[in-house]
Each structure stands twice: as C-alpha cells, then as structure tokens.
Amino acid sequence: MTLEDARRLDAADPLRDYRERFDLPEGVVYLDGNSLGALPKDTPARLEQVVRGEWGNGLIRSWNDADWITLPQRVGAKIAPLIGAEADEVIVCDSVSVNLFKLIGAALNMRPGRKVILSEPGNFPTDLYMIAGLEAQGLAERRLAAPGDLEAALDGDVALLMLTHVHYKAGRTHDMVRLTRAAQDAGALVLWDLSHSGGAVPVDLAACNADFAVGCGYKYLNGGPGAPAYAYVAKRHHAALSQPLTGWMGHAAPFAFTDDYAPAPGASRLLAGTPGILGIAALEVGVDLIAEIGINRLAAKSRALSEFFRKCAAEKLPDLELVSPLDPLARGSQLSFRHTQANAICQALIARGIIGDFRDPDILRFGFAPAYVSFEDVFLAAEGLADIISTRAWDKPEFQQRAAVT
Ligand SMILES: Cc1ncc(COP(=O)(O)O)c(C=O)c1O
Numbered sequence: 277m278t279l280e281d282a283r284r285l286d287a288a289d290p291l292r293d294y295r296e297r298f299d300l301p302e303g304v305v306y307l308d309g310n311s312l313g314a315l316p317k318d319t320p321a322r323l324e325q326v327v328r329g330e331w332g333n334g335l336i337r338s339w340n341d342a343d344w345i346t347l348p349q350r351v352g353a354k355i356a357p358l359i360g361a362e363a364d365e366v367i368v369c370d371s372v373s374v375n376l377f378k379l380i381g382a383a384l385n386m387r388p389g390r391k392v393i394l395s396e397p398g399n400f401p402t403d404l405y406m407i408a409g410l411e412a413q414g415l416a417e418r419r420l421a422a423p424g425d426l427e428a429a430l431d432g433d434v435a436l437l438m439l440t441h442v443h444y445k446a447g448r449t450h451d452m453v454r455l456t457r458a459a460q461d462a463g464a465l466v467l468w469d470l471s472h473s474g475g476a477v478p479v480d481l482a483a484c485n486a487d488f489a490v491g492c493g494y495k496y497l498n499g500g501p502g503a504p505a506y507a508y509v510a511k512r513h514h515a516a517l518s519q520p521l522t523g524w525m526g527h528a529a530p531f532a533f534t535d536d537y538a539p540a541p542g543a544s545r546l547l548a549g550t551p552g553i554l555g556i557a558a559l560e561v562g563v564d565l566i567a568e569i570g571i572n573r574l575a576a577k578s579r580a581l582s583e584f585f586r587k588c589a590a591e592k593l594p595d596l597e598l599v600s601p602l603d604p605l606a607r608g609s610q611l612s613f614r615h616t617q618a619n620a621i622c623q624a625l626i627a628r629g630i631i632g633d634f635r636d637p638d639i640l641r642f643g644f645a646p647a648y649v650s651f652e653d654v655f656l657a658a659e660g661l662a663d664i665i666s667t668r669a670w671d672k673p674e675f676q677q678r679a680a681v682t
C-alpha cells in the first residue's frame with residue numbers, strides 16, 4: 277500500500293467533499309471521532325444564531341417562536357432513519373447514562389417479578405454502573421455473561437437484556453436480530469446501546485424488533501462535547517411505558533402545573549427536566565450533515581477505511597495483534613490493536629498529530645469517522661504507527677505518563 281494508493285482511493289471517494297464541511301485543524305490526522313466527533317463548519321454560526329438571536333433577542337418568547345419546546349422530538353425524528361426507527365420513536369435528551377437509567381427502570385416496571393438485568397462483562401462501564409445503582413436500591417440484580425453464554429443466561433428472572441451493539445474497546449458487533457429474539461423468547465425486553473453505531477454503522481431497530489435503545493450525540497453524530505444523547509422506545513410500548521424520572525417536561529401538560537404526574541404521549545415521556553437547547557441545536561447541525569450523507573454511504577466508506585488501515589498496518593507491522601474482528605461486517609467503525617506499550621505509542625502518535633486513543637490497559641484504538649476521514653489520513657496514521665513501533669520512538673519518558681482523560 278502506498279500514498280498513491282490512498283490518494284487514488286480519495287479521488288474516487290463519493291464522500292470526499294464532505295470533509296470540507298468540517299473544521300479540522302491543519303496537519304492533524306483525526307482517528308478519534310468515535311470518542312468526540314469533529315466540529316461541523318455550520319455549527320458555530322448556528323450556535324451564534326441561537327445564542328444571540330433566539331436567546332439574546334427572543335428571550336423566553338423563543339420557546340414558542342423558535343419552537344425550542346419541540347426540539348428534542350424534532351432532532352430525535354432526524355436521528356430515527358439512521359437507526360431504523362420511526363420519527364416519533366426517538367427523542368433527544370440527557371446523557372446516555374441517564375437514559376439507560378430511565379429505560380432500565382421502565383423495563384423493570386414492565387416485567388414485575390423479574391429483577392435481573394443481563395449484560396456482558398467488559399460492557400462500557402456506565403452501562404454496568406447504571407445497573408449497579410439500581411441494584412444498590414434493591415430494584416435490580418445484575419447478571420453478566422460472556423457473549424457466547426448470553427442465550428444460556430436468559431431465564432425467567434431476566435427482565436432486560438442490555439448490550440452495546442459495537443463494543444467500545446474491541447469494536448466487535450453483536451447480532452442484534454438473534455439476541456433480541458432470544459431475549460424476547462425468554463420473556464425479557466431488550467435495550468441496545470448504539471453509542472458506537474449511530475451515524476457510522478447501519479442499525480435497523482424495527483427489523484430486529486428492539487424494545488429500547490440509547491445512543492450518543494457526541495461521537496459519529498458530531499454534536500460536540502457532552503452533546504445530548506438519544507433514546508428510542510418501540511411504538512408498541514408507548515402507551516404502557518412508565519419510567520422513573522418523572523420530571524415536568526415529560527408530563528402530558530407541563531404548563532398546566534398540576535400536582536399529579538401524567539405522562540406525555542410516547543417517547544416524549546422520557547423527558548425529565550428542561551432540555552438543553554444550545555446542546556440540542558449543535559447536535560442538530562451534526563445530525564443534519566450525517567443524515568444528508570446517509571447511513572449506507574457512510575457505512576460503506578467506514579468499511580473501506582478500516583480495511584485500508586488494517587491492510588496498511590498488517591503489511592508494515594505483521595506482528596501487531598488485531599483485537600477487532602477481521603471481517604469488516606463483524607465490527608464497527610474502528611480497529612483496536614493490543615500492545616504492551618499502547619499508552620506510550622498513543623502519546624507518541626499524538627505528538628506527531630495523529631490522534632487515536634488508548635484504552636486501558638493495552639489497547640490502541642483508531643476510529644474512522646467516514647464523513648471526514650480520508651484514505652490519506654489512514655495511510656499516514658498506519659505509517660506513523662509503524663515507524664513509532666519499529667523505531668521504539670515511544671520509548672521516551674514524556675510518553676509514559678497517562679493523560680487524565682484518555
Ligand atoms: C457504549 C457507551 N455507552 C455510553 C457512553 C457514555 O455516554 P454518556 O457520557 O452520554 O453518559 C459511552 C461513551 O462515553 C459509550 O461508549
């Protein structure tokens with residue numbers, strides 16, 4: 277693989293012009309959009325308009341005049357086609373963690389007599405911690421089973437199977453259709469965390485008959501640091517859904533100011549407090565851009581990018597252990613490698629302007645956000661990685677320390 281190969285692939289890439297729609301710094305190869313997506317060029321102007329025009333001038337009138345009040349539903353409706361949902365099945369609000377709490381609570385309410393939440397060891401920590409919180413309240417019981425043992429662990433005590441579609445560290449995917457069916461056959465509900473899928477990997481919540489899902493706004497949807505998350509509830513559960521964070525914005529008539537809670541219709545009852553308008557406005561810009569490109573084109577490019585990286589790396593570093601699946605259809609939009617010096621290598625790459633990340637204890641992770649990563653980026657990153665490993669350029673005191681945030 278050569279730089280010319282990479283440039284040829286870029287020239288033939290139907291998405292190549294979308295890179296210009298992002299504000300990427302010169303000289304940086306950014307392979308960490310699976311942790312924090314890049315800044316769309318339209319976002320600052322949109323935020324300026326919301327801050328100065330809608331907030332500054334419009335003041336409180338903007339809840340009506342700028343239709344702030346329906347922004348969570350409107351942006352949710354734009355995310356819906358990316359994940360195989362209908363417009364009114366998705367709402368934007370809170371963080372993934374908080375939405376997990378709401379939906380685990382909802383599942384427990386819908387399965388009285390069952391307390392077990394089944395997940396896998398090594399799932400993203402917040403998913404496991406949110407179960408732990410409910411466990412400490414005596415409301416849930418956590419059960420963990422390795423991917424191959426999940427089906428056997430589904431018994432009559434399981435209220436909810438809760439998994440992350442694309443594993444944050446390994447990048448492997450779960451078979452959503454098979455596992456959803458198995459859980460439902462055992463009388464359980466299913467909640468998918470789509471944080472590493474939405475905007476990069478096709479997901480069809482309707483086809484797999486999922487009950488619930490959550491996903492992240494700040495990764496492939498490019499909503500910005502701490503962007504609000506989204507939550508999905510299948511329409512068949514809308515009438516019965518009862519979630520524990522019964523805040524006033526999820527009320528059927530918040531401005532009736534009544535003493536008693538009555539849930540808003542459908543997924544809107546997942547709202548709790550006042551939506552963060554600036555955050556959702558920024559997310560909307562990222563979602564519009566991703567929706568304009570379309571998930572199938574994004575997924576095709578994602579697979580091509582990760583395959584190109586994998587081949588470049590394998591050619592230059594045949595001994596480097598690939599942790600992610602070889603089959604591009606069995607992984608998300610990332611590649612992870614194991615190396616005892618993963619942290620130092622990651623720091624050395626960052627010093628050269630090649631940004632991937634390190635996941636404790638020994639994983640080097642590269643994300644390929646297909647909307648803005650080029651084949652040339654991928655070639656340069658693989659070349660830098662090979663150089664750093666083969667020359668031991670990582671072996672310097674300044675690369676040994678762990679950053680506070682990795
Ligand atoms: C799979 C997964 N779930 C949840 C989260 C956390 O989401 P939040 O920070 O919105 O709670 C992340 C990343 O931070 C993640 O990778």
Ligand SMILES: Nc1c(O)cccc1C(=O)C[C@H](N)C(=O)O
Binds near residue numbers: 310502
């Ligand atoms: N949310 C993050 C943050 O605030 C700082 C650093 C990283 C993150 C992440 O999103 C981590 C990410 N979910 C992961 O897959 O590792």
